[in-house]
């Protein structure tokens with residue numbers, strides 16, 4: 394019966410870009426496992442829906458297209474809820490508050506206020522909120538498929554700064570002592586799980602899982618285990 398074609402009903406497919414630690418990253422004992430805070434939440438979402446979770450790792454910039462073409466059922470990828478995205482997908486209740494920060498090389502002492510980043514050369518992740526926001530400050534923006542590649546460009550001295558989400562920036566900083574993190578006055582961003590507008594039941598189910606995890610204290614346990 395349509396062997397190997399399409400998705401089975403007892404599988405829930407989550408799309409992610411596993412280059413965003415501690416929310417999603419490739420690691421574990423085998424070195425090729427996809428792990429992280431979002432993945433733990435996604436596992437619980439699948440469990441509560443009575444399904445087996447399947448993870449599709451792809452470019453961040455491809456996630457919404459994959460969702461709306463039915464290739465994946467939901468997105469768990471530290472995705473910020475924005476009005477632009479809400480035009481094409483539904484978001485769960487917010488599950489994490491973050492903000493943008495800057496990574497620069499340690500010897501860079503030129504940045505103290507938002508005025509100082511005007512006309513600097515930015516590196517960002519393609520299709521991210523940082524990518525969209527950077528255009529307010531400069532046209533000199535190079536976009537990469539992962540934050541990791543943007544940070545490599547910074548380390549190689551090809552750009553002045555990386556604009557990136559707070560937790561992954563702190564995570565990469567811990568492994569790159571030659572970098573420095575700068576916090577400026579960027580607005581808060583709220584992460585949500587994205588679901589196709591054709592799947593209101595899945596959206597409800599995800600919101601129920603979030604509510605239950607928060608009420609039971611498991612949510613806070615997961616935060617403590619994965620973040621900072």
Ligand code: GLN
Pocket residue numbers: 410413453470471472473474518520521522523540558582
């Ligand atoms: N929160 C940012 C966004 O939604 C970055 C997410 C990510 O790189 N995974 O664009």
